[in-house]
Amino acid sequence: MAEFDSHGTFQKAADEYAKIQDAFPDVIRDPLLADMAVKEGDRILDLPCGTGDSIVKAMELAGPTGHALAIDLSPSMIEEAKEKAEAAGVKNIQFVVEDMDKAQFDVAAYDIVVSANGPFFASDLKAFLAKMWDAVKPGGKLVLMTLGRNFLTPISGVFLDLAQSKTEDLQISIPWRITEDILFLRTLLEEVTHGQRVKLTHRDAVMDYKTADGGWNLLMGTAFRNYTLEMSPENQAEIEAEMKEWMQANRQFTATCSFNNITVTKDAA
Ligand SMILES: C[S@@+](CC[C@H](N)C(=O)[O-])C[C@H]1O[C@@H](n2cnc3c(N)ncnc32)[C@H](O)[C@@H]1O
Numbered sequence: 001m002a003e004f005d006s007h008g009t010f011q012k013a014a015d016e017y018a019k020i021q022d023a024f025p026d027v028i029r030d031p032l033l034a035d036m037a038v039k040e041g042d043r044i045l046d047l048p049c050g051t052g053d054s055i056v057k058a059m060e061l062a063g064p065t066g067h068a069l070a071i072d073l074s075p076s077m078i079e080e081a082k083e084k085a086e087a088a089g090v091k092n093i094q095f096v097v098e099d100m101d102k103a104q105f106d107v108a109a110y111d112i113v114v115s116a117n118g119p120f121f122a123s124d125l126k127a128f129l130a131k132m133w134d135a136v137k138p139g140g141k142l143v144l145m146t147l148g149r150n151f152l153t154p155i156s157g158v159f160l161d162l163a164q165s166k167t168e169d170l171q172i173s174i175p176w177r178i179t180e181d182i183l184f185l186r187t188l189l190e191e192v193t194h195g196q197r198v199k200l201t202h203r204d205a206v207m208d209y210k211t212a213d214g215g216w217n218l219l220m221g222t223a224f225r226n227y228t229l230e231m232s233p234e235n236q237a238e239i240e241a242e243m244k245e246w247m248q249a250n251r252q253f254t255a256t257c258s259f260n261n262i263t264v265t266k267d268a269a
Contacts, residue, residue, distance in 0.1 A: 009223045014051065014076035016221035018084075021053035027205045027257065028145065029054045032116050033061070035143045035263050041065040042111040045135055047100045048072040048118040052081025052093070058112075059090045068093040069110075071103055100128065105135040112136075116145040120176045129192045138269035142193070146179035148202060148258030152218065155255050158246050159219055159239075163227045166235045170227065182260055189264055199263045207255045212244035218255065219243070 010017065021029065032054050038044070038061040046055040049070035059068050070093050072078050078095050085093050096103075101123050113132045122128030129142075136142050151174075164170045179185055182200060189198045209215045220228070228236050247253065 005226065009226045010050070010072075010074040011076050012229060013221055013223070013225045014074065014080050016217060016225065017077070018051040018053075018080045020218060020221040021051055024205075024207055025053070027207060028116055028259075029057060031203070031259070031261055032114065032143065032145055033057055035145075035261055036112050036114060036141075038062050038066075038112065043109065043137075044068040045105060045110045045113045045132075046070045047103065047115055047132075048077075048121065049081055049095070050077050050117075052078075052084045052095070054114070054116060055093060056081070056084045056088050056090050058114075059085075059093055060088060062092075064092060066092060069096065069105075070094070071096045071098050071100055073097065073099050105131065107134050108137050110135050110137060111140040112143060113140070114143040117147060117176070119144055119146060120179045125178060126188060126192060129189065133193050133264070133266075136266045138266055141263055141265045144189075144260075144262040146185065146260045146262070147176040148180050148182075148204075148260055150204060150256045150258040151176065152207070152222070152255040152257055154252065155215055155219060155243070155247065156224065159224055159243060160227075162239050162242055163224075163231075166231055166239055167227065170230070172227075174223075179260070180258075185260060185262065189262065193264050193266075196264050196266065201261045202258065203261065204256050204258045207257060208253065209255065210253055212247040212253075215247045215253065215255065216240055216243055 038058045040063045042062045049055050049072050055068055055070045059066055075097050078097050082095055113135050133142055186198050186200055209218050
């Protein structure tokens with residue numbers, strides 16, 4: 001399986017990704033904020049922050065006495081995030097373009113350490129989770145969200161079949177598979193947090209994209225965008241038309257994404 005080009009992928013998908021976050025706040029942002037339960041003055045570490053949808057809202061709740069460090073590898077995702085913060089009048093987020101694998105954090109410094117749809121990009125998942133856990137203050141919490149077995153089902157499957165038929169030797173890499181298994185995640189987190197109680201809930205989110213254009217835009221806001229960019233312009237136009245035709249013919253205007261929501265609270269000192 002090819003290595004996933006996380007930098008290239010989100011550099012190219014930043015605009016579409018931001019639009020998805022705006023259109024479907026109940027899929028990622030709202031459940032994440034519910035788990036974070038932000039309090040006034042909280043210090044928050046968010047990585048990778050993507051287009052900042054969650055961290056900007058979180059800092060509205062934390063108010064001017066709060067502070068956040070938000071990291072992402074992709075400059076265009078960080079650019080979107082900065083614009084979002086500015087539009088919301090939120091000033092206390094430090095945005096940094098950095099590889100989360102290499103980033104170092106102060107130990108026991110944050111009330112909330114959060115990673116939504118990001119842990120699976122770490123080159124060493126266990127080391128990454130341990131680093132995040134170390135950054136949590138006593139009494140603070142680690143909040144994670146990972147994708148489950150459904151990823152834009154069923155349109156993702158149709159898209160991948162079409163993409164493979166149009167690209168010779170298409171190298172498909174789906175990094176989020178590593179954290180889709182709940183038992184694996186729970187065991188790993190119990191190890192990393194030295195036996196703290198891991199609260200883990202699984203949910204299916206149905207995304208109602210309404211039109212074939214909406215479904216196509218949804219796919220193009222994800223890592224799947226890269227596969228179309230590898231195609232000739234003719235094949236790109238063809239796969240877009242064929243996908244839209246399939247959605248129309250099958251009256252398929254929703255997609256299901258499943259998520260694992262995880263919270264681990266650190267014992268107070
Ligand atoms: C699916 S998005 C999630 C963003 C955000 N947490 C959210 O829930 O909307 C994944 C993000 O991970 C970033 N990313 C991937 N690999 C990374 C790395 N090694 N270091 C930092 N960011 C990374 C990408 O640039 C992208 O913005």
